[in-house]
Amino acid sequence: MEVGLLGLGIMGKAISMNLLRNGFKVVVWNRTLSKCDELVAHGATVGKSPAEVVKKCKITFGMLADPPAALSVVFDKGGVLEQICPGKGYIDMSTVDPETSAKISEGVTSKGGVFLEAPVSGSKQPAETGQLIILTAGEKALYDEATPALNVIGKKSFFLGQVGNGAKMKLVVNMIMGCVMNSFSEGLVLAEKSGLNPHTLLDVLDLGAVSSPLIRGKGPAMLQSNYSPAFPLKHQQKDIRLALGLGDENAISMPIAAAANETFKKARSLGLGDLDFSAVFEAVKDLQRLS
Numbered sequence: 001m002e003v004g005l006l007g008l009g010i011m012g013k014a015i016s017m018n019l020l021r022n023g024f025k026v027v028v029w030n031r032t033l034s035k036c037d038e039l040v041a042h043g044a045t046v047g048k049s050p051a052e053v054v055k056k057c058k059i060t061f062g063m064l065a066d067p068p069a070a071l072s073v074v075f076d077k078g079g080v081l082e083q084i085c086p087g088k089g090y091i092d093m094s095t096v097d098p099e100t101s102a103k104i105s106e107g108v109t110s111k112g113g114v115f116l117e118a119p120v121s122g123s124k125q126p127a128e129t130g131q132l133i134i135l136t137a138g139e140k141a142l143y144d145e146a147t148p149a150l151n152v153i154g155k156k157s158f159f160l161g162q163v164g165n166g167a168k169m170k171l172v173v174n175m176i177m178g179c180v181m182n183s184f185s186e187g188l189v190l191a192e193k194s195g196l197n198p199h200t201l202l203d204v205l206d207l208g209a210v211s212s213p214l215i216r217g218k219g220p221a222m223l224q225s226n227y228s229p230a231f232p233l234k235h236q237q238k239d240i241r242l243a244l245g246l247g248d249e250n251a252i253s254m255p256i257a258a259a260a261n262e263t264f265k266k267a268r269s270l271g272l273g274d275l276d277f278s279a280v281f282e283a284v285k286d287l288q289r290l291s
């Protein structure tokens with residue numbers, strides 16, 4: 001099976017590599033074209049534009065940074081819409097808001113193509129090993145057609161119905177994850193400042209109800225100030241911001257998410273946006289110094 005992949009950031013690169021390893025032919029494109037070289041060395045071919053990738057492939061995936069990027073590769077010159085047509089599908093895996101997803105769906109379907117949104121839960125390592133959780137919504141026939149690829153990309157795919165439901169589910173999940181990370185960071189600072197050994201806190205947490213792959217996976221590196229990016233902090237802040245927008249539309253009061261958003265914004269203002277989202281710990285430490 002041949003598939004296209006637009007966007008070779010942390011996730012797009014890992015997903016492409018995994019597809020190649022599993023026998024898929026992959027046609028890649030990235031805004032910074034030089035990032036395609038490593039994929040070519042592993043057997044991928046390159047399209048010079050999103051449109052050229054769509055021309056070559058029956059199904060094309062997008063994995064872009066944010067709503068402006070996701071819209072740009074579809075609607076701009078050389079974009080997906082120039083070649084999408086009946087018989088071709090576009091699957092957007094970027095984390096965006098439901099409105100962005102609906103715009104992309106309308107654009108694709110207006111040209112006779114089919115659309116599926118498919119944001120993923122899970123980070124760099126699950127992407128490398130095909131262990132993502134895929135939150136799809138949109139055209140069920142495209143979901144069925146893409147299942148062989150989805151089965152390689154993830155350990156479980158959900159089909160959630162109409163376009164927008166995948167985006168909403170992803171934003172709810174990441175709103176929770178951002179709040180947990182912020183709260184965990186405050187706990188680490190509180191432990192240390194009140195005279196406890198934060199390493200012992202990690203051991204205690206790991207044995208109790210709060211134990212999680214997130215805390216187990218990130219905690220030791222955070223205590224070494226190691227924030228090598230798996231999930232960039234700027235994307236986590238984008239997700240909480242978009243989740244707050246969803247809360248706004250639905251008149252849902254979310255004071256904890258709003259506070260976490262402020263901490264992630266503070267982290268961005270400290271220049272930590274490209275580091276892993278666990279670097280919010282540094283912003284929490286900085287806030288203590290100021291208070």
Ligand SMILES: NC(=O)C1=CN([C@@H]2O[C@H](COP(=O)(O)OP(=O)(O)OC[C@H]3O[C@@H](n4cnc5c(N)ncnc54)[C@H](OP(=O)(O)O)[C@@H]3O)[C@@H](O)[C@H]2O)C=CC1
Pocket residue numbers: 006007008009010011012030031032033035063064065066068069072073093094095096120121122123124230231232235236
């Ligand atoms: N990293 C993670 O753990 C996870 C991330 N996600 C989500 O997946 C998406 C991708 O994440 P990730 O791979 O980490 O992000 P990266 O920041 O590593 O990569 C972003 C990608 O978007 C491209 N891009 C940015 N702006 C534009 C634009 N205006 N036009 C075209 N392309 C653009 C970049 O191209 P260029 O190389 O040229 O800059 C790059 O390919 C995000 O929506 C993120 O929230 C979801 C689950 C996990």
Ligand SMILES: O=CC(=O)O
Pocket residue numbers: 120121122123174231
């Ligand atoms: O969006 C990030 C993730 O880890 O999931």
